[in-house]
Amino acid sequence: MAIEHRYGAILEAAQDIFAHRGFHQASIREIARAADLSLAGLYHYVGGKDELLFLVLDQALDDLLAALDEALARARTPELKLLALVQTHLDYGFRRAAALKVINRDYELLQEPRRSEIVAKRGEYLRRGIAILRELDPHARSADELLSATILLLGMLNGIATRPFLRSREDAHTLAGEVGALFLYGFLEHSADRSAGAAILGGTHDA
Protein backbone atom coordinates (compact mmCIF):
# COMPACT_ATOMS: atom_id res chain seq x y z
CA MET A 1 0.00 0.00 0.00
CA ALA A 2 2.60 2.48 1.10
CA ILE A 3 4.93 1.50 -1.69
CA GLU A 4 2.16 1.70 -4.23
CA HIS A 5 1.33 5.11 -2.95
CA ARG A 6 4.95 6.10 -3.47
CA TYR A 7 4.96 4.58 -6.90
CA GLY A 8 1.81 6.44 -7.89
CA ALA A 9 3.20 9.70 -6.58
CA ILE A 10 6.37 9.22 -8.59
CA LEU A 11 4.50 8.55 -11.81
CA GLU A 12 2.22 11.49 -11.24
CA ALA A 13 5.13 13.81 -10.56
CA ALA A 14 7.01 12.54 -13.58
CA GLN A 15 4.00 13.00 -15.81
CA ASP A 16 3.48 16.60 -14.73
CA ILE A 17 7.10 17.58 -15.02
CA PHE A 18 7.58 15.85 -18.37
CA ALA A 19 4.51 17.67 -19.63
CA HIS A 20 5.57 21.09 -18.37
CA ARG A 21 9.25 20.99 -19.20
CA GLY A 22 9.51 18.40 -21.95
CA PHE A 23 11.41 15.17 -21.48
CA HIS A 24 14.96 16.38 -21.96
CA GLN A 25 14.61 19.52 -19.92
CA ALA A 26 12.91 17.68 -17.10
CA SER A 27 15.43 16.62 -14.50
CA ILE A 28 15.27 13.53 -12.37
CA ARG A 29 16.17 15.66 -9.39
CA GLU A 30 13.08 17.77 -9.89
CA ILE A 31 10.87 14.73 -10.23
CA ALA A 32 12.32 13.27 -7.05
CA ARG A 33 11.68 16.51 -5.22
CA ALA A 34 8.09 16.66 -6.46
CA ALA A 35 7.56 13.08 -5.29
CA ASP A 36 9.00 13.89 -1.84
CA LEU A 37 11.96 11.63 -2.30
CA SER A 38 15.69 11.99 -2.45
CA LEU A 39 17.45 11.48 -5.74
CA ALA A 40 18.83 8.12 -4.73
CA GLY A 41 15.51 7.19 -3.16
CA LEU A 42 13.81 7.60 -6.51
CA TYR A 43 16.27 5.20 -8.07
CA HIS A 44 15.13 2.60 -5.60
CA TYR A 45 11.80 2.50 -7.42
CA VAL A 46 12.64 3.10 -11.06
CA GLY A 47 15.59 2.05 -13.13
CA GLY A 48 16.23 5.34 -14.86
CA LYS A 49 14.83 8.27 -16.76
CA ASP A 50 13.94 6.35 -19.86
CA GLU A 51 12.05 3.75 -17.87
CA LEU A 52 10.24 6.54 -16.08
CA LEU A 53 9.01 7.98 -19.35
CA PHE A 54 7.96 4.55 -20.46
CA LEU A 55 5.97 3.93 -17.31
CA VAL A 56 4.20 7.24 -17.62
CA LEU A 57 3.33 6.65 -21.26
CA ASP A 58 2.28 3.07 -20.71
CA GLN A 59 -0.09 3.91 -17.93
CA ALA A 60 -1.47 6.97 -19.69
CA LEU A 61 -2.21 4.97 -22.83
CA ASP A 62 -3.75 2.14 -20.86
CA ASP A 63 -6.06 4.59 -19.17
CA LEU A 64 -7.02 6.19 -22.46
CA LEU A 65 -7.70 2.86 -24.12
CA ALA A 66 -9.69 1.64 -21.14
CA ALA A 67 -11.81 4.78 -21.15
CA LEU A 68 -12.42 4.41 -24.87
CA ASP A 69 -13.39 0.77 -24.63
CA GLU A 70 -15.77 1.47 -21.83
CA ALA A 71 -17.48 4.22 -23.77
CA LEU A 72 -17.53 2.10 -26.91
CA ALA A 73 -19.23 -0.74 -25.06
CA ARG A 74 -22.16 1.56 -24.30
CA ALA A 75 -22.50 2.85 -27.86
CA ARG A 76 -24.83 0.84 -30.07
CA THR A 77 -24.77 2.58 -33.46
CA PRO A 78 -21.71 3.50 -35.52
CA GLU A 79 -22.59 7.16 -35.11
CA LEU A 80 -22.68 6.81 -31.36
CA LYS A 81 -19.35 5.05 -31.46
CA LEU A 82 -17.83 7.98 -33.25
CA LEU A 83 -19.29 10.30 -30.68
CA ALA A 84 -17.96 8.07 -27.92
CA LEU A 85 -14.45 8.33 -29.35
CA VAL A 86 -14.66 12.09 -29.62
CA GLN A 87 -16.08 12.53 -26.17
CA THR A 88 -13.64 10.19 -24.54
CA HIS A 89 -10.69 11.85 -26.17
CA LEU A 90 -11.77 15.36 -25.29
CA ASP A 91 -12.70 14.37 -21.79
CA TYR A 92 -9.33 12.75 -21.34
CA GLY A 93 -7.69 15.86 -22.73
CA PHE A 94 -9.45 17.93 -20.12
CA ARG A 95 -8.91 15.61 -17.17
CA ARG A 96 -5.36 14.64 -18.00
CA ALA A 97 -3.92 17.39 -20.12
CA ALA A 98 -0.39 16.61 -18.98
CA ALA A 99 -0.66 12.96 -19.94
CA LEU A 100 -1.99 13.80 -23.39
CA LYS A 101 0.80 16.25 -23.97
CA VAL A 102 3.41 13.64 -23.16
CA ILE A 103 1.65 11.07 -25.32
CA ASN A 104 1.66 13.34 -28.33
CA ARG A 105 5.05 14.95 -27.99
CA ASP A 106 7.53 12.87 -26.04
CA TYR A 107 6.87 9.28 -27.02
CA GLU A 108 9.36 9.57 -29.86
CA LEU A 109 12.17 10.13 -27.40
CA LEU A 110 12.01 6.68 -25.86
CA GLN A 111 14.85 4.29 -26.56
CA GLU A 112 14.25 0.97 -28.21
CA PRO A 113 12.75 -1.44 -27.46
CA ARG A 114 10.43 0.52 -25.24
CA ARG A 115 9.67 2.89 -28.07
CA SER A 116 8.23 0.13 -30.22
CA GLU A 117 6.05 -1.03 -27.40
CA ILE A 118 4.50 2.40 -26.98
CA VAL A 119 4.19 2.87 -30.72
CA ALA A 120 2.24 -0.37 -30.81
CA LYS A 121 -0.09 0.85 -28.11
CA ARG A 122 -0.68 4.08 -29.98
CA GLY A 123 -1.37 1.99 -33.05
CA GLU A 124 -4.02 0.14 -31.16
CA TYR A 125 -5.80 3.40 -30.47
CA LEU A 126 -5.56 4.39 -34.10
CA ARG A 127 -6.98 1.03 -35.11
CA ARG A 128 -10.02 1.62 -32.93
CA GLY A 129 -10.63 4.82 -34.85
CA ILE A 130 -10.25 3.15 -38.22
CA ALA A 131 -12.71 0.43 -37.24
CA ILE A 132 -15.30 3.00 -36.27
CA LEU A 133 -14.95 4.88 -39.52
CA ARG A 134 -15.14 1.68 -41.51
CA GLU A 135 -18.44 0.82 -39.91
CA LEU A 136 -19.64 4.31 -40.60
CA ASP A 137 -18.51 4.52 -44.19
CA PRO A 138 -21.50 4.36 -46.58
CA HIS A 139 -19.27 3.64 -49.57
CA ALA A 140 -16.48 1.24 -48.90
CA ARG A 141 -13.29 3.26 -48.83
CA SER A 142 -9.82 1.89 -49.19
CA ALA A 143 -7.73 1.14 -46.13
CA ASP A 144 -5.49 4.05 -47.00
CA GLU A 145 -8.35 6.48 -47.16
CA LEU A 146 -9.79 5.26 -43.91
CA LEU A 147 -6.41 5.65 -42.29
CA SER A 148 -5.96 9.20 -43.45
CA ALA A 149 -9.49 10.10 -42.39
CA THR A 150 -8.77 8.71 -38.94
CA ILE A 151 -5.60 10.72 -38.75
CA LEU A 152 -7.58 13.79 -39.68
CA LEU A 153 -10.04 13.10 -36.91
CA LEU A 154 -7.39 12.49 -34.29
CA GLY A 155 -5.50 15.55 -35.44
CA MET A 156 -8.58 17.66 -34.84
CA LEU A 157 -9.06 16.17 -31.42
CA ASN A 158 -5.48 16.66 -30.34
CA GLY A 159 -5.54 20.17 -31.74
CA ILE A 160 -8.28 21.32 -29.41
CA ALA A 161 -7.41 19.05 -26.53
CA THR A 162 -3.86 20.33 -26.41
CA ARG A 163 -4.76 23.99 -26.25
CA PRO A 164 -6.02 25.54 -23.06
CA PHE A 165 -9.44 25.50 -24.57
CA LEU A 166 -11.38 23.09 -22.44
CA ARG A 167 -12.28 25.06 -19.38
CA SER A 168 -14.65 22.52 -17.86
CA ARG A 169 -15.89 19.03 -18.42
CA GLU A 170 -19.12 20.52 -19.71
CA ASP A 171 -17.11 22.49 -22.24
CA ALA A 172 -15.48 19.31 -23.38
CA HIS A 173 -18.83 17.60 -23.61
CA THR A 174 -20.56 20.24 -25.73
CA LEU A 175 -17.52 20.72 -27.89
CA ALA A 176 -17.47 16.97 -28.48
CA GLY A 177 -20.95 17.17 -29.96
CA GLU A 178 -19.94 19.92 -32.34
CA VAL A 179 -16.70 18.28 -33.38
CA GLY A 180 -18.44 14.96 -33.88
CA ALA A 181 -21.13 16.54 -36.03
CA LEU A 182 -18.66 18.48 -38.11
CA PHE A 183 -16.53 15.48 -38.84
CA LEU A 184 -19.47 13.19 -39.36
CA TYR A 185 -21.05 15.43 -41.98
CA GLY A 186 -17.80 15.91 -43.76
CA PHE A 187 -17.02 12.24 -43.74
CA LEU A 188 -20.45 11.08 -44.89
CA GLU A 189 -21.05 13.74 -47.51
CA HIS A 190 -17.61 13.57 -48.87
CA SER A 191 -18.12 9.87 -49.23
CA ALA A 192 -21.61 10.08 -50.70
CA ASP A 193 -20.62 12.36 -53.53
CA ARG A 194 -16.95 12.77 -53.81
CA SER A 195 -17.03 14.69 -57.06
CA ALA A 196 -19.14 17.38 -55.45
CA GLY A 197 -16.08 18.37 -53.54
CA ALA A 198 -14.25 18.98 -56.73
CA ALA A 199 -17.29 20.84 -58.01
CA ILE A 200 -17.38 23.36 -55.19
CA LEU A 201 -13.65 23.61 -55.07
CA GLY A 202 -13.58 23.49 -58.84
CA GLY A 203 -10.97 25.97 -60.01
CA THR A 204 -8.24 24.26 -58.13
CA HIS A 205 -5.45 24.63 -60.59
CA ASP A 206 -4.33 28.21 -60.63
CA ALA A 207 -5.54 30.13 -63.63
Place this chain on the structure above:
Amino acid sequence: MAIEHRYGAILEAAQDIFAHRGFHQASIREIARAADLSLAGLYHYVGGKDELLFLVLDQALDDLLAALDEALARARTPELKLLALVQTHLDYGFRRAAALKVINRDYELLQEPRRSEIVAKRGEYLRRGIAILRELDPHARSADELLSATILLLGMLNGIATRPFLRSREDAHTLAGEVGALFLYGFLEHSADRSAGAAILGGTHDA
Protein backbone atom coordinates in the same frame (compact mmCIF):
# COMPACT_ATOMS: atom_id res chain seq x y z
CA MET B 1 27.31 37.23 -49.92
CA ALA B 2 29.74 34.87 -48.27
CA ILE B 3 28.49 35.77 -44.85
CA GLU B 4 24.88 35.41 -45.92
CA HIS B 5 25.70 32.04 -47.31
CA ARG B 6 27.18 31.08 -43.96
CA TYR B 7 24.17 32.45 -42.17
CA GLY B 8 21.78 30.49 -44.35
CA ALA B 9 23.75 27.31 -43.87
CA ILE B 10 23.65 27.77 -40.12
CA LEU B 11 19.90 28.27 -40.06
CA GLU B 12 19.34 25.30 -42.31
CA ALA B 13 21.52 23.06 -40.19
CA ALA B 14 19.87 24.25 -37.01
CA GLN B 15 16.42 23.64 -38.45
CA ASP B 16 17.23 20.09 -39.45
CA ILE B 17 18.88 19.17 -36.21
CA PHE B 18 16.22 20.78 -34.06
CA ALA B 19 13.61 18.84 -36.03
CA HIS B 20 15.36 15.50 -35.78
CA ARG B 21 16.57 15.66 -32.21
CA GLY B 22 14.24 18.16 -30.59
CA PHE B 23 15.49 21.43 -29.19
CA HIS B 24 16.95 20.28 -25.92
CA GLN B 25 18.64 17.20 -27.27
CA ALA B 26 20.15 19.11 -30.17
CA SER B 27 23.63 20.32 -29.34
CA ILE B 28 25.22 23.49 -30.56
CA ARG B 29 28.34 21.50 -31.32
CA GLU B 30 26.41 19.31 -33.74
CA ILE B 31 24.84 22.30 -35.45
CA ALA B 32 28.24 23.91 -35.84
CA ARG B 33 29.62 20.72 -37.35
CA ALA B 34 26.72 20.48 -39.79
CA ALA B 35 27.28 24.08 -40.83
CA ASP B 36 31.01 23.47 -41.36
CA LEU B 37 32.04 25.76 -38.59
CA SER B 38 33.85 25.46 -35.32
CA LEU B 39 31.92 25.86 -32.11
CA ALA B 40 33.35 29.30 -31.44
CA GLY B 41 32.93 30.20 -35.08
CA LEU B 42 29.21 29.62 -34.80
CA TYR B 43 29.04 32.00 -31.88
CA HIS B 44 30.46 34.66 -34.11
CA TYR B 45 27.19 34.62 -36.04
CA VAL B 46 24.53 33.91 -33.45
CA GLY B 47 24.23 34.90 -29.83
CA GLY B 48 23.25 31.55 -28.42
CA LYS B 49 21.04 28.54 -28.65
CA ASP B 50 17.83 30.32 -27.78
CA GLU B 51 18.45 32.95 -30.42
CA LEU B 52 19.15 30.20 -32.92
CA LEU B 53 15.79 28.62 -32.28
CA PHE B 54 14.17 32.00 -32.58
CA LEU B 55 15.80 32.68 -35.92
CA VAL B 56 14.72 29.31 -37.28
CA LEU B 57 11.16 29.77 -36.12
CA ASP B 58 10.94 33.34 -37.29
CA GLN B 59 12.10 32.52 -40.79
CA ALA B 60 9.99 29.39 -41.05
CA LEU B 61 6.87 31.27 -40.03
CA ASP B 62 7.63 34.13 -42.39
CA ASP B 63 7.96 31.68 -45.24
CA LEU B 64 4.72 29.95 -44.32
CA LEU B 65 2.82 33.23 -44.06
CA ALA B 66 4.27 34.48 -47.32
CA ALA B 67 3.28 31.28 -49.11
CA LEU B 68 -0.21 31.53 -47.68
CA ASP B 69 -0.66 35.16 -48.65
CA GLU B 70 0.51 34.49 -52.15
CA ALA B 71 -1.94 31.63 -52.56
CA LEU B 72 -4.71 33.66 -50.98
CA ALA B 73 -4.13 36.49 -53.42
CA ARG B 74 -4.92 34.15 -56.29
CA ALA B 75 -8.10 32.76 -54.72
CA ARG B 76 -11.26 34.64 -55.56
CA THR B 77 -14.05 32.82 -53.72
CA PRO B 78 -14.17 31.95 -50.03
CA GLU B 79 -14.17 28.27 -50.96
CA LEU B 80 -11.02 28.70 -52.99
CA LYS B 81 -9.43 30.57 -50.13
CA LEU B 82 -10.06 27.61 -47.87
CA LEU B 83 -8.54 25.32 -50.42
CA ALA B 84 -5.59 27.65 -50.77
CA LEU B 85 -4.96 27.45 -47.04
CA VAL B 86 -5.17 23.68 -47.03
CA GLN B 87 -2.96 23.30 -50.05
CA THR B 88 -0.37 25.74 -48.84
CA HIS B 89 -0.16 24.11 -45.45
CA LEU B 90 0.14 20.60 -46.80
CA ASP B 91 2.60 21.64 -49.44
CA TYR B 92 4.70 23.36 -46.83
CA GLY B 93 4.46 20.26 -44.68
CA PHE B 94 5.85 18.22 -47.52
CA ARG B 95 8.56 20.61 -48.63
CA ARG B 96 9.68 21.66 -45.20
CA ALA B 97 8.73 18.89 -42.83
CA ALA B 98 11.54 19.78 -40.47
CA ALA B 99 10.43 23.39 -40.19
CA LEU B 100 6.83 22.42 -39.51
CA LYS B 101 7.89 20.03 -36.81
CA VAL B 102 9.85 22.72 -35.03
CA ILE B 103 6.99 25.19 -35.40
CA ASN B 104 4.50 22.84 -33.81
CA ARG B 105 6.62 21.29 -31.13
CA ASP B 106 9.49 23.48 -30.03
CA TYR B 107 8.19 27.03 -30.08
CA GLU B 108 7.06 26.69 -26.49
CA LEU B 109 10.63 26.24 -25.36
CA LEU B 110 11.72 29.74 -26.29
CA GLN B 111 12.52 32.17 -23.52
CA GLU B 112 10.66 35.41 -23.17
CA PRO B 113 10.44 37.84 -24.87
CA ARG B 114 11.21 35.88 -28.00
CA ARG B 115 8.50 33.42 -27.19
CA SER B 116 5.81 36.10 -27.27
CA GLU B 117 7.05 37.31 -30.61
CA ILE B 118 6.72 33.86 -32.14
CA VAL B 119 3.38 33.28 -30.47
CA ALA B 120 2.19 36.48 -32.09
CA LYS B 121 3.33 35.30 -35.49
CA ARG B 122 1.54 32.00 -35.01
CA GLY B 123 -1.51 34.00 -33.98
CA GLU B 124 -1.32 35.86 -37.27
CA TYR B 125 -1.57 32.58 -39.12
CA LEU B 126 -4.51 31.51 -37.02
CA ARG B 127 -6.21 34.81 -37.74
CA ARG B 128 -5.94 34.19 -41.46
CA GLY B 129 -7.77 30.94 -40.95
CA ILE B 130 -10.50 32.53 -38.86
CA ALA B 131 -11.04 35.21 -41.50
CA ILE B 132 -11.49 32.59 -44.20
CA LEU B 133 -14.00 30.65 -42.17
CA ARG B 134 -15.93 33.78 -41.31
CA GLU B 135 -16.31 34.61 -44.98
CA LEU B 136 -17.41 31.07 -45.60
CA ASP B 137 -19.86 30.82 -42.75
CA PRO B 138 -23.45 30.85 -44.06
CA HIS B 139 -24.84 31.56 -40.60
CA ALA B 140 -22.90 34.03 -38.58
CA ARG B 141 -21.09 32.11 -35.89
CA SER B 142 -19.63 33.58 -32.75
CA ALA B 143 -15.96 34.44 -32.60
CA ASP B 144 -15.44 31.58 -30.19
CA GLU B 145 -16.99 29.06 -32.52
CA LEU B 146 -15.01 30.31 -35.49
CA LEU B 147 -11.85 30.06 -33.45
CA SER B 148 -12.48 26.50 -32.42
CA ALA B 149 -13.40 25.51 -35.96
CA THR B 150 -10.14 27.01 -37.17
CA ILE B 151 -8.22 25.08 -34.55
CA LEU B 152 -9.96 21.94 -35.72
CA LEU B 153 -8.92 22.62 -39.28
CA LEU B 154 -5.32 23.36 -38.40
CA GLY B 155 -5.22 20.33 -36.16
CA MET B 156 -6.25 18.14 -39.07
CA LEU B 157 -3.63 19.69 -41.29
CA ASN B 158 -0.83 19.32 -38.79
CA GLY B 159 -1.94 15.80 -38.06
CA ILE B 160 -1.33 14.61 -41.60
CA ALA B 161 1.51 16.95 -42.38
CA THR B 162 3.49 15.76 -39.38
CA ARG B 163 3.25 12.08 -40.19
CA PRO B 164 5.32 10.56 -42.95
CA PHE B 165 2.24 10.51 -45.07
CA LEU B 166 3.00 12.92 -47.84
CA ARG B 167 5.19 11.00 -50.19
CA SER B 168 5.18 13.50 -53.04
CA ARG B 169 3.94 16.95 -53.86
CA GLU B 170 1.19 15.35 -55.90
CA ASP B 171 0.17 13.37 -52.85
CA ALA B 172 -0.06 16.57 -50.90
CA HIS B 173 -2.07 18.17 -53.67
CA THR B 174 -4.70 15.45 -53.98
CA LEU B 175 -4.92 15.00 -50.27
CA ALA B 176 -5.52 18.72 -49.96
CA GLY B 177 -8.61 18.39 -52.12
CA GLU B 178 -10.00 15.63 -49.97
CA VAL B 179 -9.24 17.33 -46.71
CA GLY B 180 -10.69 20.58 -47.98
CA ALA B 181 -13.88 18.89 -49.10
CA LEU B 182 -14.28 16.97 -45.88
CA PHE B 183 -13.87 20.02 -43.73
CA LEU B 184 -15.95 22.22 -45.99
CA TYR B 185 -18.93 19.88 -45.94
CA GLY B 186 -18.72 19.45 -42.22
CA PHE B 187 -18.41 23.14 -41.64
CA LEU B 188 -21.23 24.16 -43.97
CA GLU B 189 -23.68 21.44 -43.08
CA HIS B 190 -23.02 21.68 -39.44
CA SER B 191 -23.70 25.36 -39.72
CA ALA B 192 -26.77 25.05 -41.95
CA ASP B 193 -28.59 22.77 -39.57
CA ARG B 194 -26.87 22.46 -36.32
CA SER B 195 -29.66 20.52 -34.63
CA ALA B 196 -29.31 17.77 -37.20
CA GLY B 197 -26.04 16.91 -35.57
CA ALA B 198 -27.79 16.36 -32.31
CA ALA B 199 -30.43 14.37 -34.20
CA ILE B 200 -28.01 11.88 -35.70
CA LEU B 201 -25.94 11.77 -32.61
CA GLY B 202 -29.12 11.86 -30.56
CA GLY B 203 -28.79 9.41 -27.71
CA THR B 204 -25.75 11.08 -26.33
CA HIS B 205 -26.40 10.70 -22.67
CA ASP B 206 -25.81 7.12 -21.72
CA ALA B 207 -28.98 5.13 -21.21
Place this chain on the structure above:
DNA sequence: TACGGGCAATCGAACGCTGGTTCGGTGGGA
Protein backbone atom coordinates in the same frame (compact mmCIF):
# COMPACT_ATOMS: atom_id res chain seq x y z
C1' DT C 1 9.66 -12.34 25.75
C1' DA C 2 14.24 -11.00 24.25
C1' DC C 3 17.49 -11.14 20.80
C1' DG C 4 19.60 -10.72 16.38
C1' DG C 5 20.03 -11.13 11.54
C1' DG C 6 18.39 -9.61 7.26
C1' DC C 7 16.00 -7.02 4.09
C1' DA C 8 13.43 -2.97 2.24
C1' DA C 9 13.39 1.94 2.18
C1' DT C 10 15.91 5.82 2.14
C1' DC C 11 19.65 9.04 2.05
C1' DG C 12 24.18 12.19 1.32
C1' DA C 13 27.75 12.48 -1.49
C1' DA C 14 30.27 11.72 -5.18
C1' DC C 15 31.60 10.52 -10.33
C1' DG C 16 31.92 11.17 -15.08
C1' DC C 17 30.19 13.40 -18.82
C1' DT C 18 28.13 16.63 -21.80
C1' DG C 19 26.18 20.94 -22.56
C1' DG C 20 26.25 26.11 -23.48
C1' DT C 21 29.18 29.69 -23.21
C1' DT C 22 33.53 32.54 -23.07
C1' DC C 23 38.29 33.90 -23.75
C1' DG C 24 42.49 34.83 -25.90
C1' DG C 25 44.28 34.27 -29.72
C1' DT C 26 45.68 34.09 -35.34
C1' DG C 27 45.74 35.14 -40.08
C1' DG C 28 44.64 37.63 -44.05
C1' DG C 29 42.52 41.33 -46.73
C1' DA C 30 41.83 46.60 -46.98
Place this chain on the structure above:
DNA sequence: TCCCACCGAACCAGCGTTCGATTGCCCGTA
Protein backbone atom coordinates in the same frame (compact mmCIF):
# COMPACT_ATOMS: atom_id res chain seq x y z
C1' DT D 1 47.68 48.85 -38.97
C1' DC D 2 43.31 47.44 -38.05
C1' DC D 3 39.41 44.71 -38.26
C1' DC D 4 36.67 40.74 -39.36
C1' DA D 5 36.06 35.89 -39.73
C1' DC D 6 37.35 32.13 -37.35
C1' DC D 7 39.50 28.84 -34.16
C1' DG D 8 41.41 25.70 -29.91
C1' DA D 9 40.91 25.25 -25.46
C1' DA D 10 39.05 25.88 -21.39
C1' DC D 11 35.25 26.85 -17.81
C1' DC D 12 31.47 25.75 -15.20
C1' DA D 13 27.03 24.21 -14.31
C1' DG D 14 23.88 20.65 -14.66
C1' DC D 15 22.77 16.17 -15.85
C1' DG D 16 21.91 10.87 -15.08
C1' DT D 17 23.68 7.50 -12.47
C1' DT D 18 26.05 4.83 -8.69
C1' DC D 19 27.92 3.75 -4.14
C1' DG D 20 28.18 3.05 0.57
C1' DA D 21 26.00 3.94 4.35
C1' DT D 22 21.91 4.19 7.97
C1' DT D 23 17.44 3.28 9.65
C1' DG D 24 13.61 0.61 11.18
C1' DC D 25 10.66 -3.16 10.80
C1' DC D 26 9.68 -8.23 10.32
C1' DC D 27 10.62 -12.83 11.62
C1' DG D 28 12.77 -16.97 13.25
C1' DT D 29 14.95 -18.63 17.25
C1' DA D 30 16.26 -19.34 22.01
